[in-house]
Amino acid sequence: MNKEEIEIMENAAYMLKAISNATRLRVISLLNESDELSVSQMVEELDCEQSLLSHHLTDMRARGVLNCRKDGKNCFYSLKNKQITQILSCIQSCNSN
Secondary structure (H helix, E strand, C coil), rough: CCHHHHHHHHHHHHHHHHHHCCHHHHHHHHHHHHHHEEHHHHHHHHHCCCCHHHHHHHHHHHCCCEEEEEEEEEEEECCCCCCHHHHHHHHHHHCCC
């Protein structure tokens, strides 16, 4: 492998680590359907604790998976790159066999 291929693999591993959690995969799926949601909307949709969800959202934003827009006291999240949803499609097709 050359240096460029190694860098591609390292970037892929970094991104996979950033989303390697069921809650995080559910967030990606939810945001793919809705474009942008507030934390409270996601808490309701995902039926999880706000503190846990906020931890995941903060980490995903820091790793470049999500965008965050503040409007007053509310934070609205969206996918930084919609192509990440292709990973979900791949996982679903691999699990359907």
